[in-house]
Amino acid sequence: MKITHLVLSSLLGFCLSSSLGVAGQSDFSISDLKKELKNEFTNSYPEQQKPTGKIKSFELVAAENNIGIIPPYKTLVWAYNGMVPGPVIRIKLGDTLQLKLINNLPQATTIHWHGIRVPNAMDGVPGVTQAPVQSGDSFTYKFTPKDAGTFWFHPHVNAAEQIERGLHGVLIVEDPDEPEYSQEFVWVLDDWLLTKDWQVSANFVTRHDLAHDGRWGNVLTINGRYQPIFQVKAGERIRIRMINVANGRVFSPAFARLMPYVIAVDGMLTEAPFPLQEFYVAPGNRVDLDIIIPKSLAGKKLLVQNLYGRQKSALAFLQVAAEEAVETPVFDSPRAIQFPRWADATKLPIEHEYVLNAKRGGVYGISWTIDDKIWPENAAYELTSGQFYSLRFTNKSSRLHPMHLHGQFFKVIAKNGKAVEERYWRDTVLIGPKQSIDIGIIPLDKGLWANHCHILEHAEAGMMTTIKVK
Missing domain, CATH: 2.60.40.420 (Cupredoxins -  blue copper proteins)
Structure with missing residues (x-):
């Protein structure tokens, strides 16, 4: 009996140690792969941008106006500085934007800087990053964009109405190293x-x-x-x-x-x-x-x-023009200096799956949900700055959902479970009916960030949550 007991104990100990060894090896492999993916990402875009010290100041007045969408007819709109779209704001990479929003609308508003990695307090989302700017009040946004490129700005209060009425503008951050076009x-x-x-x-x-x-x-x-x-x-x-x-x-x-x-x-x-x-x-x-x-x-x-x-x-x-042709400028198209392929990213487990769907009820009779909850019922999903994550959006509905993540860029790595190779970053991805999209992301900018459908009616009816980057 003693001998048998010793044999069984030894066998059990061997099995446990073998099992632990396999699990440990698996954990190590995941950790090792995440490090490789992070190394591929290094220098893809900056964590910080050193300010030049130049401050570009603007004033933006949101108010009613009449414009000619289809001349000679006039359409009553809501506009920034009397224009639809609002003014194209241009600054150089490294310059600091200081913009005073004056709200002369009949309702509260804010400005969200879509696609721009701003300090969290400047992101313009009521209930997440700032209080709404009431009618007759003003708010000054100040930040140094970290990336050059084409961005835009719009309200994040009653967005389905305010953007549709004409409140949107463009912010272009120019890189002086990029070539000049005709x-x-x-x-x-x-x-x-x-x-x-x-x-x-x-x-x-x-x-x-x-x-x-x-x-x-x-x-x-x-x-x-x-x-x-x-x-x-x-x-x-x-x-x-x-x-x-x-x-x-x-x-x-x-x-x-x-x-x-x-x-x-x-x-x-x-x-x-x-x-x-x-x-x-x-x-x-x-x-x-x-x-x-x-x-x-x-x-x-x-x-x-x-x-x-x-x-x-x-x-x-x-x-x-019918006149004689001009000489075509010759230069290499601007391109990313560093870009990760992340070819093995789909080998990693999905950290979180966002399930997109609808249900009856709510203020509008139809609620659009993320993980079966409507905003602001959802709890923020937490990520750690500088770490690689695989996230999945699964659309169980028969409608479209362009999902927009504030404050971060991501790369699509799979569609319906099959690896794809998109060689560009996104902040918004269109997810078709009954489709799933996997994204790879290394969040850099800390804070509480909105994550929502950019079909504005869907977001208004609940399809929004938050991600907290620690």
Whole structure:
């Protein structure tokens, strides 16, 4: 009996030590792989940006105004400094932006700096980072952007109404090391739901919008104009900074007889330029395009269309001058200095799965949920700054959800469980019906950050949570 007991004890001890050894080896492998992924990420973009000491001061007044979306008719809008879109603010990388928001609207508002890594207190989200700026009051935002690129700003109070009425603008952070193009255009893509008398429909966050992909309009515009014409010359090399500010509409831009190359997504330069082919620019997304106008197209009028949806829609025209072609600037397209492939990232377990869905009830009769909860019921999911994480968004609904994470960039690493290789960063990713998207992320900027659907009606009806970066 004693001998048998010793044998059993020895065998049990061997099994336990073997099991622990395997588990320890597994944990070590995960830890080792995370270190490799972090090393790949090093210097992809800066944790801090050294200020130049130059302060660029602006004043932004939010108020009602009349503009001509479809001349000669006038449409009552809400505007920044009387303009829709608001002014294009340009600063150099390293400059400090100081902007005073004056609220002359009939309701409270804020400014969220979409895609810009700002100090948490400057992020403009009521209940998360700041109190709403009441009607008649003002608030001054001050920060030094950490990244060069194409960004935008908009309210985060009643956003489904305020953005739709016209409150949005563009912030461009210029990198002096990037090459100079023949021309640069800023294209703010939007759609408007206008009534028969050309006014903004005042029915916001309707059951129809909530049961579908948010509010889709009946008039598409670029820079607040219906089917504008942009003048170019044969031989020119053009940079177009394109921003989708629509409540819910997705754009898939296509240029007749031209081959644009994407050089930046969501403000950040790509690893290498790639052709613009069936690229979905969802609400909140930005793309920067590099386009050469062939000399053979002198005198031609070129159509730019939106191919997303059941019908093709004209967006704008490029009118190529009939005069003699100019010399084409020759330079390498700007690209990311360092970019991680993260080829093995899908081998890691998913740290958290965000389940996106809808349920009956709530203020609007339909609630859009994350993990079966509506904002602000959700608890913040915690991440540690400087560590690699795999997160999953699983869309159990039959509608679209462009998910936007404040304060951080991420890389899509898998779709429906299969690895993909996107060679660019995002801050907003479109998730289709019944689709899952896995992202790799190394959060750098600490604080409490919103994570929500950028179909504004869905967010208004609860599809928002927070991530806390420690």
